[in-house]
Amino acid sequence: MVRFRPGAAAVLVASGIALARPGAAAPAGPVQPVPFSHRVHATDAAIGCTSCHVYAERGPVAGVPSMARCQGCHKFVKEDPEHPQLDAQLKPFVKLLRDGKPIEWVRVTRLPDHVYFTHERHVRAGVRCQECHGEVEKMEAVRQVAPLTMGWCLECHHRKQREKPGERRKLTECVTCHK
Ligand code: HEC
Ligand code: HEC
Ligand code: HEC
Ligand code: HEC
Ligand code: HEC
Numbered sequence: 001m002v003r004f005r006p007g008a009a010a011v012l013v014a015s016g017i018a019l020a021r022p023g024a025a026a027p028a029g030p031v032q033p034v035p036f037s038h039r040v041h042a043t044d045a046a047i048g049c050t051s052c053h054v055y056a057e058r059g060p061v062a063g064v065p066s067m068a069r070c071q072g073c074h075k076f077v078k079e080d081p082e083h084p085q086l087d088a089q090l091k092p093f094v095k096l097l098r099d100g101k102p103i104e105w106v107r108v109t110r111l112p113d114h115v116y117f118t119h120e121r122h123v124r125a126g127v128r129c130q131e132c133h134g135e136v137e138k139m140e141a142v143r144q145v146a147p148l149t150m151g152w153c154l155e156c157h158h159r160k161q162r163e164k165p166g167e168r169r170k171l172t173e174c175v176t177c178h179k
Contacts, residue, residue, distance in 0.1 A: 029139075033103050036141075037139075043137045043138065056123050058120055060118040064105055067097065067100075067102055079094070114178060116177050150177075157172050
């Protein structure tokens with residue numbers, strides 16, 4: 001058991017070590033209830049990002065696919081005895097499908113509640129998923145890549161504003177991200 005020592009947090013802060021908080025870049029992603037590889041799906045099986053994250057082009061939240069969507073392929077892709085590692089990763093997932101249980105995925109990327117963000121505007125303006133999420137198609141487990149701080153948002157918003165100053169006046173106003 002780790003015992004809390006008063007002052008330990010203050011020492012960490014004073015020495016410049018950031019404490020874990022929402023929005024802080026994580027070196028590794030969280031452990032998911034079943035392994036899910038973006039490399040296998042987005043690169044090897046060449047499935048487009050928005051065919052699974054279907055709301056990214058039309059709403060604030062990108063959305064994580066339902067079991068029904070996974071089932072569409074996994075009625076057929078159930079095992080792979082020639083590749084033992086993939087086969088081992090498929091087994092726990094196929095069991096969940098058989099039992100009809102949904103998967104409680106652990107969130108990787110999350111902004112504090114006081115910040116307003118929407119996928120739609122970014123995706124429609126041609127900002128690629130990778131600019132904010134990194135090269136997800138190469139990841140075995142998704143992890144947060146960008147810091148997601150206010151400074152990070154504003155750096156890009158200032159840059160985009162300079163391209164179309166009149167039209168994009170709102171990009172740097174407080175109320176755009178803090179409703
Ligand atoms: C076959 C469906 C599928 C495809 C294709 C897919 N994803 Fe995902 N994605 C998922 C699932 C399931 C999760 C939740 C599990 C996890 O985090 O690994 C997820 C999670 C994520 C997350 C983390 C969400 C969070 O919790 O913050 C990001 C970011 C992401 N995907 C981006 C992408 C990008 C970018 C692409 C295209 C390069 C892509 N995905 C392609 C199914 C898919
Ligand atoms: C378009 C088809 C397709 C869809 C949709 C799809 N998969 Fe897959 N999945 C595959 C293929 C192809 C493989 C690779 C199998 C192999 O080569 O052995 C795979 C492999 C896997 C594996 C083993 C490798 C790994 O990722 O760890 C898991 C687990 C898995 N899929 C889960 C899911 C989940 C969860 C969903 C829904 C979010 C999903 N799949 C949606 C086609 C699909
Ligand atoms: C301008 C930066 C940016 C772009 C571009 C972007 N995202 Fe995100 N994404 C974020 C942020 C920030 C969050 C966390 C949002 C929150 O917590 O409110 C997030 C969250 C997510 C999530 C988890 C929550 C959810 O919305 O379902 C998924 C999945 C995701 N993004 C997928 C994608 C995919 C796929 C694309 C490309 C089609 C994409 N994102 C493009 C910044 C971006
Ligand atoms: C482009 C989006 C964006 C704009 C514009 C923006 N913010 Fe933020 N702001 C964020 C994000 C993201 C966070 C949360 C991450 C962080 O704390 O860096 C945040 C956090 C904050 C916080 C909380 C800091 C903390 O320590 O918790 C305050 C206060 C704040 N913003 C004030 C402002 C003010 C005042 C303006 C206008 C001058 C402004 N913001 C404009 C995105 C934005
Ligand atoms: C890589 C560049 C980039 C990053 C990073 C980025 N944005 Fe944006 N953002 C844009 C562009 C481009 C637009 C759309 C401008 C347009 O539609 O003309 C936009 C639009 C928006 C809008 C809608 C503005 C409006 O006029 O209503 C919001 C809200 C927003 N961003 C919030 C955020 C927040 C919060 C973050 C950080 C978590 C962020 N953005 C990070 C490029 C970016």
